[in-house]
Amino acid sequence: MKRISHWINGSIVAGTSGNVGKVFNPATGTQSAEVDFASVSEVDAAVAAAKAALPAWRATNLSRRAEIMFNIRNLVQANRNEIAQMLSAEHGKVISDALGEIARGLENIEFACGIPNLLKGGYSEQASAGVDVYSIKQPLGVVAGITPFNFPAMVPMWMFANAIACGNTFILKPSEKDPSVALFLADLLKQAGVPDGVFNVINGDKVSVDALLNNPDVSAVSFVGSTPIARYIYETGTKNGKRVQALGGAKNHMLVLPDADLDMAADAAVSAAYGSAGERCMAISVLLAVDSVADALIEKVKERIPNIKVGPASDSANEMGPLITAEHRDKVAGYLAGAAAEGATVVVDGRENAPTGGFFLNPSIIDGVKPGMRCYDEEIFGPVLTVMTFETEKEAIQIANNSVYGLAAAIWTSNLSRAHKVSRKLKAGTVWVNCYEEGDMTVPFGGMKRSGNGRDKSIHALEKYLEMKTTWIQL
Numbered sequence: 001m002k003r004i005s006h007w008i009n010g011s012i013v014a015g016t017s018g019n020v021g022k023v024f025n026p027a028t029g030t031q032s033a034e035v036d037f038a039s040v041s042e043v044d045a046a047v048a049a050a051k052a053a054l055p056a057w058r059a060t061n062l063s064r065r066a067e068i069m070f071n072i073r074n075l076v077q078a079n080r081n082e083i084a085q086m087l088s089a090e091h092g093k094v095i096s097d098a099l100g101e102i103a104r105g106l107e108n109i110e111f112a113c114g115i116p117n118l119l120k121g122g123y124s125e126q127a128s129a130g131v132d133v134y135s136i137k138q139p140l141g142v143v144a145g146i147t148p149f150n151f152p153a154m155v156p157m158w159m160f161a162n163a164i165a166c167g168n169t170f171i172l173k174p175s176e177k178d179p180s181v182a183l184f185l186a187d188l189l190k191q192a193g194v195p196d197g198v199f200n201v202i203n204g205d206k207v208s209v210d211a212l213l214n215n216p217d218v219s220a221v222s223f224v225g226s227t228p229i230a231r232y233i234y235e236t237g238t239k240n241g242k243r244v245q246a247l248g249g250a251k252n253h254m255l256v257l258p259d260a261d262l263d264m265a266a267d268a269a270v271s272a273a274y275g276s277a278g279e280r281c282m283a284i285s286v287l288l289a290v291d292s293v294a295d296a297l298i299e300k301v302k303e304r305i306p307n308i309k310v311g312p313a314s315d316s317a318n319e320m321g322p323l324i325t326a327e328h329r330d331k332v333a334g335y336l337a338g339a340a341a342e343g344a345t346v347v348v349d350g351r352e353n354a355p356t357g358g359f360f361l362n363p364s365i366i367d368g369v370k371p372g373m374r375c376y377d378e379e380i381f382g383p384v385l386t387v388m389t390f391e392t393e394k395e396a397i398q399i400a401n402n403s404v405y406g407l408a409a410a411i412w413t414s415n416l417s418r419a420h421k422v423s424r425k426l427k428a429g430t431v432w433v434n435c436y437e438e439g440d441m442t443v444p445f446g447g448m449k450r451s452g453n454g455r456d457k458s459i460h461a462l463e464k465y466l467e468m469k470t471t472w473i474q475l
């Protein structure tokens with residue numbers, strides 16, 4: 001059985017805690033590996049390695065750091081097919097989705113290649129009589145990243161690229177469900193010239209997360225995952241004096257107004273709800289349609305569902321893979337099983353004819369959904385589109401804003417003035433109008449309310465890894 005261990009101070013380090021987790025191939029349902037779960041002392045050893053590497057790394061000049069980031073970029077690009085296969089074998093997503101994830105992750109590394117420019121400070125001459133002032137951006141120290149299962153390449157790349165380019169040293173705690181990509185990346189970083197100890201990987205569960213949160217030498221924690229764990233990380237980390245950014249879950253609403261192009265809206269709803277089997281924080285999970293178009297829109301989504309080929313990534317014709325674990329598949333199926341008792345209607349039941357042999361569930365639709373129902377209040381994180389209706393625009397905004405989540409929303413309308421007005425009122429970190437999933441490195445990414453604090457991507461992503469220092473000089 002393949003054993004997945006830790007990466008500390010530039011080498012693979014076998015776990016000694018005796019605690020292990022099982023890693024599955026979700027497309028076959030078979031166990032593919034065992035992953036070591038770190039003990040507190042193993043986490044402390046990784047932190048000690050990161051701390052020891054810090055003085056030399058933060059003193060490394062910016063052009064050398066940029067050169068290393070370019071090397072990482074080239075190595076990830078050259079190895080993207082191997083990474084995609086590895087990622088798919090543990091996560092289940094189809095290869096085109098895995099390659100798309102890697103491409104989105106690479107944008108973060110490319111962004112960090114510009115670190116000499118991004119870290120430029122400011123200088124004012126004669127700020128007061130005979131006094132100049134300058135401000136600079138300094139690294140924080142040892143920082144940790146704790147990442148979810150659904151983007152095992154991209155989310156670590158969001159974090160480590162900026163963190164180390166800023167001069168910090170880094171400890172990654174990837175999801176225990178698909179940990180192989182993190183170790184592969186660690187090896188690429190070493191080949192790229194990242195000095196030993198600058199990038200470390202600790203595999204594990206709550207024990208290792210708590211050890212990171214409690215270690216006084218960890219200055220900052222960046223987390224991406226579910227809302228309950230995000231709250232725990234935020235509360236524990238800040239209580240221990242760390243800077244914490246914790247991005248949580250989502251329940252993204254797509255508002256379809258009376259003047260929307262229904263075919264375009266249906267295309268977007270299908271791809272946004274079922275892409276990557278709905279295991280995406282940016283997935284649309286609530287189709288919020290004005291009464292007058294709701295039935296027609298549901299019909300259009302229903303017509304499109306049979307065209308989605310569900311199956312293992314080994315067949316390149318497949319577009320949607322399995323869910324991550326049997327437990328998660330059963331949990332998602334439970335929302336379909338419980339819908340009728342809550343007064344909703346399962347219009348398309350993904351439990352029917354789902355491929356066997358892995359953790360598959362076909363695309364599903366639940367109609368007649370209302371706040372208070374489990375399938376509305378909870379994040380489903382699977383290929384289930386819930387449908388709600390509204391009569392007035394004001395009501396639609398209220399419904400979306402009453403959700404405890406606020407990561408993203410979409411508006412479909414042919415009236416762009418109306419779209420701007422609605423967008424301003426929506427409490428969501430990202431709003432798309434007549435499109436979905438557009439994103440690049442110039443704009444911040446993150447959520448409001450229980451979807452978390454802080455931002456990734458863009459210049460704002462650097463803030464969590466930097467201290468601003470001001471120096472006044474009497475000349």
Ligand code: NAD
Nearest residue numbers: 147148149174175176206209225226229247248249250281
């Ligand atoms: P998760 O919260 O279960 O796990 C995330 C990380 O936390 C993992 O590394 C895990 O090992 C660790 N963890 C789990 N339980 C813990 C505990 N009790 N104490 C300490 N650490 C713990 O999330 P997941 O299921 O891996 O990922 C899916 C979630 O991530 C969804 O809610 C999704 O919306 C969210 N997500 C959000 C974004 C975003 O940008 N906001 C992006 C991707 C995923």
